[in-house]
Amino acid sequence: xxxxxxxxxxxxxxxxxxxxxxxxxxxISSIYVMEWYRQAPGKQRELVAFFTSMSGGSTxxxxxxxGRFTISGENAKRTVYLQMNSLKPEDTAVYYCAYNRLYxxxxxxxxxxx
Numbered sequence: 001x002x003x004x005x006x007x008x009x010x011x012x013x014x015x016x017x018x019x020x021x022x023x024x025x026x027x028i029s030s031i032y033v034m035e036w037y038r039q040a041p042g043k044q045r046e047l048v049a050f051f052t053s054m055s056g057g058s059t060x061x062x063x064x065x066x067g068r069f070t071i072s073g074e075n076a077k078r079t080v081y082l083q084m085n086s087l088k089p090e091d092t093a094v095y096y097c098a099y100n101r102l103y104x105x106x107x108x109x110x111x112x113x114x
Contacts, residue, residue, distance in 0.1 A: 002026040002103040009095060009108030012087055016112070020082040022097030022105055033100050034080045036071060038093035038110075048095070049082055065091075087112045 008020040020036070033052045039045040049071035050060040059071050070083040080097060087110075094107040 002028060002099050004097050004099060004103055004105035006095065006097055006105040006108040009110045011111045011113065014087060014089055014112055014114050016087050017083070017085045018087065018110060020084065020095055020097075020108060020110070022080045022082075024078045024080070024099060028078060028099070034071075034073065035098045035101065036069075036080075036082045037096045037098060038091075039096070039107075040090075040093040043093075045096070051080065084110070089114045 003025045005023045006020060008018060010018060012018055031053055033050065035047055036049045037045050038048050046062065048062050048065055049069055051071045051073060052058055061069060068084065068086045071080065073080045082095070084091065089112045092110060092112050094109050096107045097105045
């Protein structure tokens with residue numbers, strides 16, 4: 001069992017920044033995939049950022065956030081972060097972290113005002 005708890009969401013003006021955190025507890029493998037997804041009202045959930053501990057660690061991003069968002073991890077704290085810069089109103093959504101696409105957090109709301 002793995003538990004994930006997200007935090008760091010909030011209201012920010014366009015152009016601002018937020019850092020989301022996803023704290024993991026339970027049976028965490030040394031080989032894993034951590035992802036951030038988001039879901040806006042009336043839209044499907046979409047993958048935003050991907051991190052895997054395999055291949056020495058690699059990341060990938062949705063085109064819509066490349067160059068603005070950065071996913072990173074702190075193994076000692078079992079925490080994954082999503083640094084979001086240059087935020088746009090279209091980034092408004094509930095953001096979820098996922099571990100191996102099997103376990104999900106409860107989500108944290110990000111609202112970007114224009």
